[in-house]
Amino acid sequence: MKGSSVNMFKSYVKGTYLFYIFLAFLISCSENQTSNEISWEGDSFYVNRENDEYKIDYSVTLDVTSMEIGARINIFSFPEGEIIDKFSVELIEKEVRVDGVKFCRIWGNSEMYVSMNYVVVNDCLY
Numbered sequence: 313m314k315g316s317s318v319n320m321f322k323s324y325v326k327g328t329y330l331f332y333i334f335l336a337f338l339i340s341c342s343e344n345q346t347s348n349e350i351s352w353e354g355d356s357f358y359v360n361r362e363n364d365e366y367k368i369d370y371s372v373t374l375d376v377t378s379m380e381i382g383a384r385i386n387i388f389s390f391p392e393g394e395i396i397d398k399f400s401v402e403l404i405e406k407e408v409r410v411d412g413v414k415f416c417r418i419w420g421n422s423e424m425y426v427s428m429n430y431v432v433v434n435d436c437l438y
Contacts, residue, residue: 350404350416351378354434358387358396361427369396374431379404379418387431397424406438414438 358369371390379385379401386398399420408414416436422429 348404349378349380350406350418350433350436350438352416352433352436353377354413354415354436356431356433358429358431360397360422360425360429362425372396372431374433385418385420385431397422397429399423399429402428406436 356372356374358372360367360369369389373388373390373393375386375388376383381401381404383401384398385401387396388394389396399422401418401420403417403419405417405419406414407417413434414436415432415434416438417430417432419428419430421427
């Protein structure tokens, strides 16, 4: 009888342990959120992939300050104002930098390059 109580206790501890691992997993997965709609107040930069090389343009402006999946976005060089790229938004990722600044990655298939590129906008409101 005593051995059966120990086995039940071990089973309970194991079940509780697995539950808390699962709960921690769910919480950690919710940190990297995706959403259909965002807006922002900060600056932005553009990352494109061309011939398996990534290029970053730290001086870009966008024609909007809010976005949703399916919308079109135009990316302009700053201060020249020339269109660098344009795409329809396919994915929006929400993140928080180490310094606490919220930012979003806006992904889409480039019309000017044959690749999936993204724009990072800082001070993202979500």
